[in-house]
Amino acid sequence: MAGGSSEPGRSVTSKVLALLFAFESGRRSLSLSELAEAAHLPLSTTHRLVAELVDSGALARDPQGRLQLGIRLWELGQNAGRALRDTAHPFVQDLFSLTGETSHLAIREGHEVLYIDRVYGTKRVPRASRVGGRLPMHATAVGKVILAFEEEWVRDAYFHRHLEQPTAYTHINPVRLAEELAQIREQGYGTTAEEVRLGSASIAVPVFHTGSIGAGLGIVVLSSQAPTMLRHLPTLRGISAQIERATAHIPLETLRASAKIGG
Amino acid sequence: MAGGSSEPGRSVTSKVLALLFAFESGRRSLSLSELAEAAHLPLSTTHRLVAELVDSGALARDPQGRLQLGIRLWELGQNAGRALRDTAHPFVQDLFSLTGETSHLAIREGHEVLYIDRVYGTKRVPRASRVGGRLPMHATAVGKVILAFEEEWVRDAYFHRHLEQPTAYTHINPVRLAEELAQIREQGYGTTAEEVRLGSASIAVPVFHTGSIGAGLGIVVLSSQAPTMLRHLPTLRGISAQIERATAHIPLETLRASAKIGG
DNA sequence: TCCCTGCTTCCACTGGCCGGAACCGGGAGC
DNA sequence: GCTCCCGGTTCCGGCCAGTGGAAGCAGGGA
Numbered sequence: 001m002a003g004g005s006s007e008p009g010r011s012v013t014s015k016v017l018a019l020l021f022a023f024e025s026g027r028r029s030l031s032l033s034e035l036a037e038a039a040h041l042p043l044s045t046t047h048r049l050v051a052e053l054v055d056s057g058a059l060a061r062d063p064q065g066r067l068q069l070g071i072r073l074w075e076l077g078q079n080a081g082r083a084l085r086d087t088a089h090p091f092v093q094d095l096f097s098l099t100g101e102t103s104h105l106a107i108r109e110g111h112e113v114l115y116i117d118r119v120y121g122t123k124r125v126p127r128a129s130r131v132g133g134r135l136p137m138h139a140t141a142v143g144k145v146i147l148a149f150e151e152e153w154v155r156d157a158y159f160h161r162h163l164e165q166p167t168a169y170t171h172i173n174p175v176r177l178a179e180e181l182a183q184i185r186e187q188g189y190g191t192t193a194e195e196v197r198l199g200s201a202s203i204a205v206p207v208f209h210t211g212s213i214g215a216g217l218g219i220v221v222l223s224s225q226a227p228t229m230l231r232h233l234p235t236l237r238g239i240s241a242q243i244e245r246a247t248a249h250i251p252l253e254t255l256r257a258s259a260k261i262g263g
Numbered sequence: 264m265a266g267g268s269s270e271p272g273r274s275v276t277s278k279v280l281a282l283l284f285a286f287e288s289g290r291r292s293l294s295l296s297e298l299a300e301a302a303h304l305p306l307s308t309t310h311r312l313v314a315e316l317v318d319s320g321a322l323a324r325d326p327q328g329r330l331q332l333g334i335r336l337w338e339l340g341q342n343a344g345r346a347l348r349d350t351a352h353p354f355v356q357d358l359f360s361l362t363g364e365t366s367h368l369a370i371r372e373g374h375e376v377l378y379i380d381r382v383y384g385t386k387r388v389p390r391a392s393r394v395g396g397r398l399p400m401h402a403t404a405v406g407k408v409i410l411a412f413e414e415e416w417v418r419d420a421y422f423h424r425h426l427e428q429p430t431a432y433t434h435i436n437p438v439r440l441a442e443e444l445a446q447i448r449e450q451g452y453g454t455t456a457e458e459v460r461l462g463s464a465s466i467a468v469p470v471f472h473t474g475s476i477g478a479g480l481g482i483v484v485l486s487s488q489a490p491t492m493l494r495h496l497p498t499l500r501g502i503s504a505q506i507e508r509a510t511a512h513i514p515l516e517t518l519r520a521s522a523k524i525g526g
Numbered sequence: 527t528c529c530c531t532g533c534t535t536c537c538a539c540t541g542g543c544c545g546g547a548a549c550c551g552g553g554a555g556c
Numbered sequence: 557g558c559t560c561c562c563g564g565t566t567c568c569g570g571c572c573a574g575t576g577g578a579a580g581c582a583g584g585g586a
Contacts, residue, residue, distance in 0.1 A: 012275035013315045023342060042545050052276045069343035077340010078395025079286060080332035090385040122353040132341025296532060305576050
């Protein structure tokens with residue numbers, strides 16, 4: 001049988017990328033058939049391309065023969081995030097050392113917050129965010145802070161969407177959220193309590209760059225400790241100011257590019 | 264003009280991967296021409312493929328139009344390393360908290376050590392290793408420790424190669440190195456002093472799994488503090504034992520796969 | 527104005543890609 | 557032991573997506 005009948009015009013490049021990005025779902029390993037389905041490719045095509053990806057180290061097989069992302073891709077990703085970590089990470093580490101609580105830094109990526117860096121110890125806190133992971137903005141403290149200080153059209157666009165509700169405590173009423181954001185702008189920090197995951201609460205402050213919002217810096221605590229987390233506010237503000245000072249000399253464009261790409 | 268004349272038989276997949284892996288060199292950004300050269304591809308082919316990679320978010324353009332790895336690839340890489348970090352990272356973080364020194368965990372990948380995790384503060388120590396980065400085994404403390412406890416044929420194979428000499432202090436005499444490794448096996452730890460980079464010293468202990476060497480756990484200090492770094496040995500051994508306990512229940516195969524792939 | 531360098535566009539040819547179908551292997555059920 | 561089933565692997569000839577040399581373009585320096 002001649003090939004190329006179904007879905008013609010799809011480039012090889014897009015197929016290769018579809019195979020790699022199939023792992024974005026968060027699934028650790030996929031069988032060949034699962035991968036083919038996820039990438040919307042015929043099994044035999046998947047088989048052929050996967051063989052080449054495995055050869056090159058982009059994908060790898062686990063002991064059961066299932067497919068995972070290869071170590072070479074992991075290395076590549078680490079390389080990509082290098083510039084970013086080099087500038088921001090020491091501060092996040094400091095925040096953790098000073099507060100003893102899980103500390104993280106996030107930026108806006110489309111309609112979600114993307115966690116750029118995260119420092120945590122052995123203390124067990126219900127965990128929702130992870131480095132390289134995304135969460136809805138309105139459910140997280142860092143996200144609310146970013147949204148609060150974003151330009152108005154970003155907020156408008158955000159509210160004109162369906163708002164997810166990860167837990168029963170997540171605020172999804174646009175009017176109420178708008179009020180909350182106004183308050184965040186006034187007081188200079190935002191909080192969440194069990195809005196993204198039961199059992200954890202969070203507080204965050206904005207990190208500005210040349211006058212506009214650049215990122216959100218926050219800590220996560222057990223929700224039972226939520227009432228006392230405000231005591232960390234001065235520390236958060238101090239570290240935020242340090243980051244602002246350290247990045248002030250970097251042109252906005254470059255910073256955004258390196259925050260988004262890390263190159 | 265007909266295409267496909269030079270270097271026929273090269274698959275599109277391999278070209279796409281060559282473009283991505285061109286950034287393994289550590290260069291943060293490349294111009295189109297540089298990328299074409301690094302990937303050994305004609306300029307116009309590069310141009311076309313790059314356009315698609317940029318569209319999909321695998322590559323990105325910085326403000327100057329130069330090419331970098333895209334944030335989506337960074338996210339993917341984070342995803343790949345997830346299982347690994349989830350198990351090992353808290354211990355490395357503990358090691359840092361207890362010693363206050365840059366702490367790292369590495370495994371063997373071929374003839375090099377691959378840094379799997381690393382925790383560091385604002386303290387400035389001349390830095391050679393980074394997460395996702397590789398260094399020669401004979402120049403680093405973690406590498407020597409791993410090599411020392413590896414099976415004999417691994418050591419033999421290693422010495423039958425040209426040994427790099429990053430600094431004037433790097434030991435590259437096979438006989439002397441073999442003696443050093445024997446001593447490491449006896450005393451249960453290894454050190455380096457300015458062998459990988461001037462100004463820094465390091466001490467490391469082995470992490471075993473089901474009787475064989477699994478990883479190396481170490482700290483880095485300023486070389487001026489090298490004489491006192493032995494005081495951290497009990498801490499290193501304690502954390503190493505914790506990691507061994509925490510990973511003992513995981514089958515070796517699975518562990519190796521997840522250490523190497525992180526799925 | 528001219529040159530040079532790096533990037534973008536063009537286009538006719540063609541060989542690498544395509545994927546349905548056949549085949550294989552091993553585990554579960556009878 | 558035989559059969560079924562289900563993932564994975566192999567096969568192969570038609571054909572169109574990919575090809576890359578060459579021409580065109582933009583911009584900056586002399």
